Amino acid sequence: MIYKTMEGWFAVYPYQYREIFKLPLDKNHEMIDEALDAKGKKPLELLLRSIYKGDDLLDLRYYYLQNFAKTYAEKTLCLNTNIVDLNYICEEIDIEDNETENRWLLLVMFLHICYVGEIEWSIPEHRQHAEEMWSIYQTDDGMIDMVQLRSVILHRYPLLAQPEKLDTEWLLKDPEEIAFQTYAKALYYFAQDPASEKAQSLLEQSIQLNPLVPPLLLQKKRIPKKPSLEFDPGKKSEAEYIAYLAGESWWAVEGAIHWLKKNTSST
Secondary structure (H helix, E strand, O other): OOEEOHHHHHOOOHHHHHHHOOOOOOHHHHHHHHHHHOOOOHHHHHHHHHHHHOOOOHHHHHHHHHHOOOOHHHHHHHHHHHHHHHHHHHHHOOOOOOHHHHHHHHHHHHHHHHHHHHHHHOOHHHHHHHHHHHHOOOOOHHHHHHHOHHHHHHHOHHHOOOHHHOOHHHHOOOOOOOHHHHHHHHHHHHHHOOOOHHHHHHHHHHHHHOOOHHHHHOOHHHOOOOOOOEEOOOOHHHHHHHHHHHHHHHHHOOOHHHHHHHHHHOO
16 A cells, blocks of 8 residues: 655645545636646646636645745745635635535645644754644544654654643554554654663564665665655655654664664664
């Protein structure tokens, strides 16, 4: 089974989630859909024409975010402006009569907030803002399970400025089926107690599930700087995603790299 990375979820435009929920597309959505496949000057022409066929700019801002925004200010402005508009649309919808529409709105809102969190996390001095973004959705397991936000956060847990704001039981709710989940838990338990039997058991399980992870973590220069859009459990793509998310954490926890190296050399 192929999984989307967080960035893979971010690559999907708001209108495209309407198709997932089998909601109708407006004329402006159809133009934007055509623009994404067009070349040359055609995409911008279609995007501009779509303004006259719809009454929101969610996807247009998202297009700018994905293709033109370069700075932190530009990216966060796109996302935060969309969040304001999504809140307004939510207020206009009668939830009882439009349950599916509401689910679409909540998903798009959730992913926008996650996107803001990832941008904030990429800037060390803004990481506390990312933690605040993540803490918003601690009770919404349906969406969390879909995008695996818990394991994303858990990989970074040793670096959190205010870990007490996140419910530990909630963070550890992910199963222990793939290396993406088990490496995160192994490091978490080791950071709490280097002599933890649970940490040792999980690390051994992790190495068995994906032995390609330790070589990436043990050499800082091999830790990827960017994530892919998807990963395949047990394969190189999963190892690279784990290293991307957790490379800094493994080097930050005292003794963790030595522990990893020791267990790798003994296998």
